[in-house]
Amino acid sequence: xxxxxxxxxxxxxxxxxxxxxxxxxxxxxxxxxxxxxxxxxxxxxxxxxxxxxxxxxxxxxxxxxxxxxxxxxxxxxxxxxxxxxxxxxxxxxxxxxxxxxxxxxxxxxxxx
Amino acid sequence: xxxxxxxxxxxxxxxxxxxxxxxxxxxxxxxxxxxxxxxxxxxxxxxxxxxxxxxxxxxxxxxxxxxxxxxxxxxxxxxxxxxxxxxxxxxxxxxxxxxxxxxxxxxxxxxxx
Numbered sequence: 001x002x003x004x005x006x007x008x009x010x011x012x013x014x015x016x017x018x019x020x021x022x023x024x025x026x027x028x029x030x031x032x033x034x035x036x037x038x039x040x041x042x043x044x045x046x047x048x049x050x051x052x053x054x055x056x057x058x059x060x061x062x063x064x065x066x067x068x069x070x071x072x073x074x075x076x077x078x079x080x081x082x083x084x085x086x087x088x089x090x091x092x093x094x095x096x097x098x099x100x101x102x103x104x105x106x107x108x109x110x111x112x
Numbered sequence: 113x114x115x116x117x118x119x120x121x122x123x124x125x126x127x128x129x130x131x132x133x134x135x136x137x138x139x140x141x142x143x144x145x146x147x148x149x150x151x152x153x154x155x156x157x158x159x160x161x162x163x164x165x166x167x168x169x170x171x172x173x174x175x176x177x178x179x180x181x182x183x184x185x186x187x188x189x190x191x192x193x194x195x196x197x198x199x200x201x202x203x204x205x206x207x208x209x210x211x212x213x214x215x216x217x218x219x220x221x222x223x224x225x
Contacts, residue, residue, distance in 0.1 A: 006154070009152070032211040034213070043202050043204070046214065089155060093211065098160050099157065104152055104154040
């Protein structure tokens with residue numbers, strides 16, 4: 001099955017700096033890559049996703065890049081703010097497949 | 113408000129005492145799923161359901177049961193809980209299979225002593 005590895009496990013950044021989280025996947029058939037944000041005491045919430053026919057996608061301060069050849073994708077958060085502090089999960093799946101495989105998560109702390 | 117509701121939020125029980133964690137969604141979603149979250153392991157899928165009376169195993173189904181008798185409800189049943197099932201559990205739903213966003217509940221923290 002699909003194996004998703006996520007790094008780093010923890011990330012501390014100064015407010016205003018950028019944060020980058022990287023994930024690799026094993027199944028070359030995977031073609032859908034969402035990112036979820038989990039705030040304390042809540043369930044994960046989708047923040048951005050990318051499909052394999054696209055190399056990059058942006059939504060305000062967050063962006064995701066995908067390298068299909070290398071089988072890795074990354075989340076970029078620019079101009080970090082205290083409300084960006086959370087646990088972030090990457091995931092991978094195949095379209096029309098119910099199995100979404102998650103990475104182990106990255107705890108991001110934004111220092112004021 | 114569109115939401116996935118899990119109950120209870122916290123549960124402490126003893127080994128072997130059957131328990132049920134309820135999950136209900138009000139979005140008329142076909143797909144529902146259960147995950148467990150453990151430190152360093154991320155979210156692992158336990159069971160999922162594509163529609164009423166249709167369920168299938170995820171990656172870690174051992175020791176769990178589910179049922180989908182109604183579209184809105186998807187309870188998770190632990191017939192004989194063990195300490196290794198101590199975890200944070202999440203129910204999720206989505207509208208269809210084509211990678212629609214998962215909507216998660218706020219989690220159930222289970223401790224089995």
